[in-house]
Amino acid sequence: MMRARLASDLRTIRTLAVRSFAETIQSLGIYVALSIIVLSVSLTLLVYQDILATDYVLVLSNPFSLALVVAAVMFSIYLGALSCISIAKEKETGTLFILCAGPVNQVNFILGHLVAQLLTFLFMTGVLLVDFFLMAQLTQFYFSVRVLLGLLYAVFAVSAISLLGAFLAVLTGRVRAGVLAFIVVLLVGIALQILDSFLYNPDLRNVDANLFFIGRAVHAMNAVLQWLSPFAHLLNGFQALAIQNWSLVWLNGLASILFACLFLFLTIRVMETRGVRPE
């Protein structure tokens, strides 16, 4: 009985994932996003090559690391927003309600969308690898296995960020509000980082005491954010990969998995509390 139900659930998740993935692949959005990401990454690599040449650097262990970070962050933002839009759209148009009045439950629904996001990530990664390969030919950069490791690691962070998007989608229940909330979360994170880099300065104590204490508060908030934000886990993980600190890689990977589980739980709870009918 349990096995039959599990098989049935897996089939439901697969059907939902294939549908959502096909919709993404058939839309213009993914190709616009891919073009922007590939251009940004290629530009980063070319600029990086110029800087290395200027600094007379002849050997570099992983020349793709910076481009990889740029790509992973852009992938995450795109997939988080995509997750938010697709789930909020299902709620807003009432198709979620129709699904849940049948064989789909909330967990299947969210997991179906998550699998679709991961399939989209794989598709985009494939395109990126082709770009990396071409850039390696153009720049003579060495294409190491660590690029693949980095992309593999990004799967955890992408899952967590996709589920953050899903959480914001069910919380707001509307596409526009969901995307707005996602952008606000991103901007708050970026603003804290920027403020922290400017205000966390011991010399400020002599200039302005108030500013100094604000700087300390921002720094504390940013430190908390480093533990809470899936984006921070992504960046920290990449840094750990660059210095080959495997325990730190695992720690950040684990944090991403934990946050993915937390967002999944919260998303399901919100769906149960607020219902699946369009608002």
Place this chain on the structure above:
Amino acid sequence: MSTPDLSAEDCVIQLKDISKSYAGLSVLRQLTLEVKRGEIYGFLGPNGSGKTTTIMILLGIEKPSSGSYSILGQFGRLSASQLWRKVGFVPEQQHLYENNTAWEYLSFFAKLYQVSHPQRIISQWLDRMGLAEKRNTELAHLSNGQRQKLSIARALLHDPELLILDEPVQGLDPMGVRDLRMLIKELNQQGRTVFLSSHVLSEVEKTADRVGILYQGVLLAEDSMASIRTRLEQGTVYQIEVLQLNEQILAALENADFVSTLHCEGTTITLKVTGEKDYRDAISKCIVQHGGSIIGWTRKEISLEEAFMTITDQQVAQWVDR
């Protein structure tokens, strides 16, 4: 919450003292009803009476504040109990994937419902619903009636035992309404139980075997169509065509204590008498005594719709209090 005792095997839907409130506002009040296997149950009530909420509870989408219920002997979300295999649901609004074609839409649901031989079944339902020519048309370009038919086809793909329809005639033209009525009867003859929720009373009257009338979250009546009509009618309407119709006749009839309403148009008097007693003799004597002669007499059948509309809010409130 416990499931109610399912003593009768033939009970497909059972609600027992179901109440539901949203933010202190009572939507359903101790609703108790039963739907038997193989019947068409009409769930009547004006908009906002709690019909859709009842259906949401049955489907496990909403949880009742109190009371117990079962659907095919189980309760909770359909997906949790594999009940979705036996239940088809057509909502009030279709909520379709607008950029899908009719074929893609049904294929997706056929996969979800794990339909065997999906292509044959989909073709069959598209043909049955008159949508075969629209199979490759995007759903955004379908008319409201066609969308409703597609929604019904979707609900029937997996050959459910129980079909729950929420306001199914909404948006359908008269032909569509007739087709749907025939389809419901055909499905019922094949052994399916149909739970038909509607505010279009005349439609339910033509289709349902039994009816439950819901008003402000209270089930006012639950019985066969004939019994419900008797209960609602509370009187009889006569249309009498009179020669030499004069003021005296009208005044005499208006003063008769068994006449509740009287309306005159040309030579025709339309009057409603209270109670179940036959007053035809008294009426004819009254007309003849005042110099009139009767040339036509018809007993007007009150449709359920008319009868329902005659119940004023006050009467309903009294019924509720009782």
